[in-house]
Amino acid sequence: METILKCENLCKTFGKRNILKNVSLEIKEGDILGFIGPNGAGKTTTIKLILGLQNITSGKVTINGYDIEKEFTHAIKRVGAIVENPDMYMYLSGYQNLKLVANLYKGITTERIDKVVKLVKLENRIHDKVSKYSLGMRQRLGIAQAILHNPNLLILDEPTNGLDPEGIKEMRELLVELATKEKMAILISSHNLAELDNFCTKVCIIKNGEVIETSEISAIKKEASQDLKLFEVDDANRVKNIVKEIVVIDKNRFKINLPKEEVPNLITELVQNNVKIYEVKQEEKTLEDAFFEKTGGNVIE
Amino acid sequence: MSLSSLVKNELIKIFKKKTIYITMGVIFLLLIFMNCMFKYADNGNTINYYLYSENYVQSLKSELETLNPDKPSDVTTYINILSDIQLSEIMEQHKDAEWKLAIINERIAPYISERNTYQYGAEKNEKQVEIINQEIDELLAKLDENDWKYFAREDLAQAEQQIEELNRQKEQTEDTAVIKNIDSQIQTAKTEKEIAEYRLNKEIPYGNDYLNRAISNLQMANSNLASFENTDELTYQEKLEYNSYLEVQAESRYILDTGNDINNSDSLKGILQNFYSQFGIFLIVVVVMIAGTIVSEEFNKGTIKLLLVKPYTRSKILMAKAITTLIMIIFVIIVTLLMEILIGGVIFGFDSLSEPVVAYNFNTNTIQEMNIFANLGLQTLTQLPMIILLATLAFAISTIFSNSTLAITISLLGYMSSSIINQLAIGYDLQFLKYFVTMNWDLSMYLYGGLPYMEGMSMLLSILICVVYFLIMMIPTFIVFKKRNIKNI
Numbered sequence: 001m002e003t004i005l006k007c008e009n010l011c012k013t014f015g016k017r018n019i020l021k022n023v024s025l026e027i028k029e030g031d032i033l034g035f036i037g038p039n040g041a042g043k044t045t046t047i048k049l050i051l052g053l054q055n056i057t058s059g060k061v062t063i064n065g066y067d068i069e070k071e072f073t074h075a076i077k078r079v080g081a082i083v084e085n086p087d088m089y090m091y092l093s094g095y096q097n098l099k100l101v102a103n104l105y106k107g108i109t110t111e112r113i114d115k116v117v118k119l120v121k122l123e124n125r126i127h128d129k130v131s132k133y134s135l136g137m138r139q140r141l142g143i144a145q146a147i148l149h150n151p152n153l154l155i156l157d158e159p160t161n162g163l164d165p166e167g168i169k170e171m172r173e174l175l176v177e178l179a180t181k182e183k184m185a186i187l188i189s190s191h192n193l194a195e196l197d198n199f200c201t202k203v204c205i206i207k208n209g210e211v212i213e214t215s216e217i218s219a220i221k222k223e224a225s226q227d228l229k230l231f232e233v234d235d236a237n238r239v240k241n242i243v244k245e246i247v248v249i250d251k252n253r254f255k256i257n258l259p260k261e262e263v264p265n266l267i268t269e270l271v272q273n274n275v276k277i278y279e280v281k282q283e284e285k286t287l288e289d290a291f292f293e294k295t296g297g298n299v300i301e
Numbered sequence: 302m303s304l305s306s307l308v309k310n311e312l313i314k315i316f317k318k319k320t321i322y323i324t325m326g327v328i329f330l331l332l333i334f335m336n337c338m339f340k341y342a343d344n345g346n347t348i349n350y351y352l353y354s355e356n357y358v359q360s361l362k363s364e365l366e367t368l369n370p371d372k373p374s375d376v377t378t379y380i381n382i383l384s385d386i387q388l389s390e391i392m393e394q395h396k397d398a399e400w401k402l403a404i405i406n407e408r409i410a411p412y413i414s415e416r417n418t419y420q421y422g423a424e425k426n427e428k429q430v431e432i433i434n435q436e437i438d439e440l441l442a443k444l445d446e447n448d449w450k451y452f453a454r455e456d457l458a459q460a461e462q463q464i465e466e467l468n469r470q471k472e473q474t475e476d477t478a479v480i481k482n483i484d485s486q487i488q489t490a491k492t493e494k495e496i497a498e499y500r501l502n503k504e505i506p507y508g509n510d511y512l513n514r515a516i517s518n519l520q521m522a523n524s525n526l527a528s529f530e531n532t533d534e535l536t537y538q539e540k541l542e543y544n545s546y547l548e549v550q551a552e553s554r555y556i557l558d559t560g561n562d563i564n565n566s567d568s569l570k571g572i573l574q575n576f577y578s579q580f581g582i583f584l585i586v587v588v589v590m591i592a593g594t595i596v597s598e599e600f601n602k603g604t605i606k607l608l609l610v611k612p613y614t615r616s617k618i619l620m621a622k623a624i625t626t627l628i629m630i631i632f633v634i635i636v637t638l639l640m641e642i643l644i645g646g647v648i649f650g651f652d653s654l655s656e657p658v659v660a661y662n663f664n665t666n667t668i669q670e671m672n673i674f675a676n677l678g679l680q681t682l683t684q685l686p687m688i689i690l691l692a693t694l695a696f697a698i699s700t701i702f703s704n705s706t707l708a709i710t711i712s713l714l715g716y717m718s719s720s721i722i723n724q725l726a727i728g729y730d731l732q733f734l735k736y737f738v739t740m741n742w743d744l745s746m747y748l749y750g751g752l753p754y755m756e757g758m759s760m761l762l763s764i765l766i767c768v769v770y771f772l773i774m775m776i777p778t779f780i781v782f783k784k785r786n787i788k789n790i
Contacts, residue, residue: 051610053787077612087603091318100313103306104611145607 001028004153004185010049010059012042012209019045020209022059027185027202029152032175034200035189042209043189044084047157050187051081063153080151082159086142090131094122094141097130098148105149113148119174120144135162143171147178154178154186172199227257228283234276242273255283307613307621308628315591315629324590325633328583329640335579336641336648339566350509351402353389361386370421380421384414391441400449403507404440408452412437449506457497463490485527492523499557511562519553522546537756538730544752548661555659555668568653569645570673577684577745580637585716587633588688592626593695593708596782600703606787615783619700623775626692634681634688664750683744686767690742690774691716697774701781715739727754741766 005027012020020042027033037043048054050061052068061068066075088097102108117126120140139159160168176199178184190196205213236254246254315321361382368379388410395401416433419426471483496516505512525546565571599605657670691712699708719739726734734740735755741763746753
């Protein structure tokens with residue numbers, strides 16, 4: 001598979017503050033990369049460096065083999081993006097906004113515009129002024145203008161803001177379709193992990209301007225969950241007196257970090273202390289738990 | 302993927318916004334208002350120009366009663382007020398013709414105050430009073446003959462006689478100083494003769510209409526030009542003055558020769574020939590508004606990001622916005638002109654458009670006639686540097702500081718203070734301001750071979766200075782825009 005976007009050791013400083021430190025990431029065609037980090041971690045800054053909206057202090061961004069700083073127009077040609085908010089021209093209709101975009105690329109036909117409008121399910125409201133749109137509708141219009149010219153790299157900065165659960169589900173389906181059918185590479189940033197849980201193929205976790213983890217999504221969850229065991233007993237508080245390391249969840253349940261081999265020993269010890277054990281199981285972690293584990297909570301330095 | 306698609310998009314953005322329609326609508330209403338003002342402001346009867354109002358005469362009379370002519374402190378005021386009252390009484394009796402009032406005002410009024418001075422003043426002289434009264438009565442008798450030409454013929458005869466007399470005196474003397482003095486007196490007499498001939502040949506009765514104004518302007522110009530005659534070396538300031546009198550002289554003669562009221566502002570042509578001095582401010586406001594928002598608004602609304610991730614270099618994007626501003630300048634000028642032609646035409650009629658615009662050519666010392674539309678084109682060309690530079694200022698400030706309010710305010714303040722700066726520069730002869738932009742951006746001073754504000758300026762130099770200022774503003778704007786980090790909004 002071909003690499004579409006490659007960031008190598010991106011650094012960005014504003015005055016004395018280092019906003020980004022050696023951020024590297026790579027997206028291949030058909031990939032959906034979840035770019036995850038707490039607010040202020042540097043997600044939007046990274047995206048702005050990728051799109052040439054800010055100067056790169058050091059490092060390199062290549063898109064489709066072109067350097068974003070040296071060959072901007074070639075590099076940006078096949079990129080579609082929403083940065084921060086879906087800022088559209090509010091005094092124009094959705095359709096007029098798309099027409100403005102179409103004017104700036106070669107060969108975008110009216111049929112293409114209509115097709116994209118249908119794709120983002122805006123066909124009923126496309127001729128209304130954008131100022132009358134809800135935030136969710138503007139997000140969808142933002143995606144429409146980003147994919148209008150058939151890009152092979154789509155960069156979406158918090159695209160689920162303002163969408164209802166139904167809208168989020170629809171967008172996921174749309175993005176998966178774009179990635180699989182059109183072989184688009186997609187970078188999607190978010191601080192809301194739950195919505196990235198099931199459809200990203202890769203995640204990149206960023207904290208305080210540093211990438212702390214890049215891996216396949218299944219791997220990161222598995223790794224974080226491995227040692228966590230959940231016990232169901234008759235009195236969890238009594239167990240606390242016997243084994244100090246446990247985390248009591250409620251009267252009947254507790255959690256403990258324990259390698260597989262140690263589990264029989266703990267069971268034996270509890271049975272000897274007359275604790276009734278109803279169930280022992282491997283705890284399934286959500287991406288969110290994994291995220292907090294990796295980032296150590298949402299701390300901005 | 303060219304510049305033209307970017308420009309097309311910029312134009313779409315401007316014309317889909319309400320702002321441009323609202324501002325042009327406001328200008329339309331202002332134009333209607335101003336044209337109505339031109340039409341109805343000055344329709345007063347010219348007879349009233351001379352007559353005192355009844356209330357005023359009444360107040361003079363009551364003031365007179367409080368004064369005592371025997372008191373030395375009161376006597377001057379007493380004489381003045383009494384003369385005014387007597388003058389107004391005579392005028393009341395002769396208000397059947399304007400020319401009579403003009404004659405009374407010009408020729409009888411001095412006699413009345415002279416008589417009153419002899420009657421009530423410090424040196425009383427009954428005999429003089431008697432003589433003056435006779436003169437007044439003679440003049441009044443002539444007025445009753447209802448022939449204004451009598452006075453003109455009298456003037457003519459007097460002037461001719463005077464010229465003859467002066468020439469005779471000139472022959473009898475060798476003294477250059479005396480000859481100089483006589484020459485200047487001959488000049489004055491010749492002016493009197495010229496005017497009297499104009500009156501008789503062109504049938505111009507005494508009064509206060511544009512022909513009489515042309516006569517008094519001619520008189521003024523001639524006497525001022527004569528006063529320069531004896532100066533060998535004119536300073537630049539004097540040269541400017543001298544030229545302006547030449548212009549007045551030639552224009553006045555043209556008015557008297559053709560009977561064409563070239564300065565009449567109560568016609569469509571009259572308004573259009575002063576288009577930029579009357580309505581320039583409207584154009585400037587709209588143009589500055591467009592130039593001051595075209596970049597910064599995209600920054601403030603966040604839409605700049607949409608534009609900057611398209612496959613165009615930043616220079617191209619900014620260039621498109623600059624070109625769009627230029628197109629809008631031309632658009633606003635044309636639309637405002639068309640609106641004025643429409644409104645002025647409806648209010649004053651379109652007939653005057655066929656009248657020529659008259660201008661004095663300083664090079665050939667002749668009057669030249671010009672079609673009003675050619676004149677409008679010429680006016681526009683001379684004003685374009687100023688309009689473009691003000692737009693550039695707004696464009697630069699709004700791009701560099703992304704602050705529309707600052708850009709618009711500074712540009713408009715610059716426009717308003719420019720005439721003050723120029724007046725100071727000319728008034729105090731501040732030579733270093735010769736190269737300042739406001740002294741050079743209005744090229745109309747060079748029209749028809751006119752002299753520039755200061756010595757050493759030339760049209761080519763002015764255009765060059767304007768280009769330099771344009772580049773000084775534009776180059777940093779492009780650099781800043783190219784290097785700029787798009788901050789979070």
